Amino acid sequence: xxxxxxxxxxxxxxxxxxxxxxxxxxxxxxxxxxxxxxxxxxxxxxxxxxxxxxxxxxxxxxxxxxxxxxxxxxxxxxxxxxxxxxxxxxxxxxxxxxxxxxxxxxxxxxxxxxxxxxxxxxxxxxxxxxxxxxxxxxxxxxxxxxxxxxxxxxxxxxxxxxxxxxxxxxxxxxxxxxxxxxxxxxxxxxxxxxxxxxxxxxxxxxxxxxxxxxxxxxxxxxxxxxxxxxxxxxxxxxxxxxxxxxxxxxxxxxxxxxxxxxxxxxxxxxxxxxxxxxxxxxxxxxxxxxxxxxxxxxxxxxxxxxxxxxxxxxxxxxxxxxxxxxxxxxxxxxxxxxxxxxxxxxxxxxxxxxxxxxxxxxxxxxxxxxxxxxxxxxxxxxxxxxxxxxxxxxxxxxxxxxxxxxxxxxxxxxxxxxxxxxxxxxxxxxxx
RNA sequence: GUGGAUAUAGCGUAGUUGGUUAACGCGUCAGUUUGUGGCACUGAAGAUCAUGAGUUCGAAUCUCAUUAUCCACCCCA
Numbered sequence: 001x002x003x004x005x006x007x008x009x010x011x012x013x014x015x016x017x018x019x020x021x022x023x024x025x026x027x028x029x030x031x032x033x034x035x036x037x038x039x040x041x042x043x044x045x046x047x048x049x050x051x052x053x054x055x056x057x058x059x060x061x062x063x064x065x066x067x068x069x070x071x072x073x074x075x076x077x078x079x080x081x082x083x084x085x086x087x088x089x090x091x092x093x094x095x096x097x098x099x100x101x102x103x104x105x106x107x108x109x110x111x112x113x114x115x116x117x118x119x120x121x122x123x124x125x126x127x128x129x130x131x132x133x134x135x136x137x138x139x140x141x142x143x144x145x146x147x148x149x150x151x152x153x154x155x156x157x158x159x160x161x162x163x164x165x166x167x168x169x170x171x172x173x174x175x176x177x178x179x180x181x182x183x184x185x186x187x188x189x190x191x192x193x194x195x196x197x198x199x200x201x202x203x204x205x206x207x208x209x210x211x212x213x214x215x216x217x218x219x220x221x222x223x224x225x226x227x228x229x230x231x232x233x234x235x236x237x238x239x240x241x242x243x244x245x246x247x248x249x250x251x252x253x254x255x256x257x258x259x260x261x262x263x264x265x266x267x268x269x270x271x272x273x274x275x276x277x278x279x280x281x282x283x284x285x286x287x288x289x290x291x292x293x294x295x296x297x298x299x300x301x302x303x304x305x306x307x308x309x310x311x312x313x314x315x316x317x318x319x320x321x322x323x324x325x326x327x328x329x330x331x332x333x334x335x336x337x338x339x340x341x342x343x344x345x346x347x348x349x350x351x352x353x354x355x356x357x358x359x360x361x362x363x364x365x366x367x368x369x370x371x372x373x374x375x376x377x378x379x380x381x382x383x384x385x386x387x388x389x390x391x392x393x394x395x396x397x398x399x400x401x402x403x404x405x406x407x408x409x410x411x412x413x414x415x416x417x418x419x420x421x422x423x424x425x426x427x428x429x430x431x432x
Numbered sequence: 433g434u435g436g437a438u439a440u441a442g443c444g445u446a447g448u449u450g451g452u453u454a455a456c457g458c459g460u461c462a463g464u465u466u467g468u469g470g471c472a473c474u475g476a477a478g479a480u481c482a483u484g485a486g487u488u489c490g491a492a493u494c495u496c497a498u499u500a501u502c503c504a505c506c507c508c509a
Contacts, residue, residue: 006500061507065433082509111509116433118503127509194506259508276503283509307509335467368462370469383468399469 010115010123012309021312024322025155026108029128029306032151033106036143038130041105043086049076055085055290057261059202066113079112082260083129084287084303085294091133092296101134108308120278120310128311130284131303133291138235141266141286141302142242148270148282148304149248155311156320157272160281163253164243164268166236167204168228170289176227177203187217204257223254235265262287266302275313282306329355329421330396331373333366335385343384346413353414355421374399379424380417382407398424 007013014022030040049069056063068079080086087105090096096103108128117123130147132140145162152160167173180203184191191199191206195214198205207218228236243250250268258267267285284304291299315322330350334343343359350357358376360369366383373381381397388394388409395404396417407416 009500066507113508115507116505117501118505121508125509129509277505278508280509305509310509333468365462366468372469374469378469381468385467387467395468397468402469 008123010117010121012122012124020325021315021322022308024315025128025308025311027323028154029106029108029151032147032154033128033130036104036147036150038104038106038147041087041090041107043080043083043090043107043109045110046070046077046079047086047089049078051085051089051294052078052081054293055088055260055262056082060259060261062113062259066115068112068114080109081113082111083107083109083127083305084131084260084262084290087129087131087303088133088291088294088296088301091131092291092294097134097291097296097299102140103131103133105133106130118278119276120307120313122309126308127305128308129303129305131301133301134299136288136300138238138266139242141235141239142246142248144284144302144304145243145268146246146248148284148306151306152270152281155315156318157281157311157314158318159274160270160272160314162248162250162268162270163256164239164250164266165224165253165256166228166232166265167224167257167263167267167285168232169264172227172229172232173224176222176224179222179227180204180206183221184217190217207255207257218255225252225254232265239266258283258285262290262293264288268304270306272314274317275310278310280307281310281314326356328358328373328376328378329380330357330417331369331376331378331381332357332359333369333373333381333383334359335366335383338386338389339384342389342409346409349414350417353418355417379421396420400424400428 033040049067052063052067058064062081067081070077087107091103091105096105106129108126110124110126112124114123115121128151130144132144145164149162168176181199184195184199184203184206188196188199190213192214195206204224206214207221225233225236240250240252253269256267256269263285265286265288268283269280270282272279272281282304284302286300286302288300288302291297291301314320332343332347334340340359347357347359358373358378360372364372370381378399381399382394383397384394392409393406394409396407397404405420407413407420
């Protein structure tokens, strides 16, 4: 269609037919997060650009070429490309570090990155994220990973592999960089162009390169795990033992290199192959230096983010169940003005009782009304005409069985209807 | 930012070597008389064939450009 103005590239509309999928994710994530003691935080959609420069890192792709930045009255603002930076900023600014430690925070929010859209990648996407602030213990790492795992299980997702790695602290990483550089220096002439530039800036990225030549060379590259200092190494070993104890399967993947600069020690990803090339459904890790870097006290922390659109894609692909959308409880078809007046009263009272109640607001024929009631999936219908008004009695029709039940249109109606509706729903779920 | 593919009613498609009012299914709305849905039948609304140029007597169909979408690279959720 030649619509005058279309939605921006890489954005999505969620129409009513699909909203229950989002409600499912939102409900389950909230429940799981709160079960683990996490509290929701809400932060602005845009932040001072410097926040992301300082946290995500000036050399990262996210900052260099993917941020939506505007200049407003001499200040640069950026639509958040991820949730951690703003969340940490908010904890510092609101003095949350003075609350009982560790702070456990979660959020569900839109993020923005200017990339070329593809399967599982949007310019506006939504993250469910979790941050645990104020603990350096490896149990915290295990706790956060198990939260993610718990959530994926609750959504009934399958075939999602957990990869973990440690990228060390600044001290051991510096050692490792030296060793890596020396290693790739030998094959300098064979590396692809991007990797050549990575050699100087961030040699760890070469490990991630998909080019067959580079990955061939990288196959024998030194591994960060062999360069970890005692503390980082102990941390990683303990994490593994805790994951074992919790029966969480994982694979140590020394090639996981997260693309945000703030990560230290533990990094992890949950990856599926079911939704195309962008299969990372959850990514996270520890960021022990970030809070200090943003001007706060030296405080260890960690977290992860999940891509909600990717979760939904995977659930659709795997045929996972979503929460059933609610149905209309009662549709009333009034015939004539008297009946309409009665309908208005009944509808009002039923809604007070919590029932989804509808009636004709178009002026359609009875038959058309019945069709409409059928289409919206109404559980019951009730026709009101002069006969019913005079007798003070009407028939409730169960739309799935066709069975009709006579009810009186007095004060008892609401109580009776509620019993009938509950009985019908109970019966239906039994049959199911 | 770089490739490749695609663009016909709300959705899914047909449209054969360019030839009169662009077709079909689903969906929407209305009807098939008397106060009742699901089935069936009938009818209606809904498309300047993504946009703009060009070739031609004539273009949804050929050419070019633009835009958008999809997939992949890259990167990440």
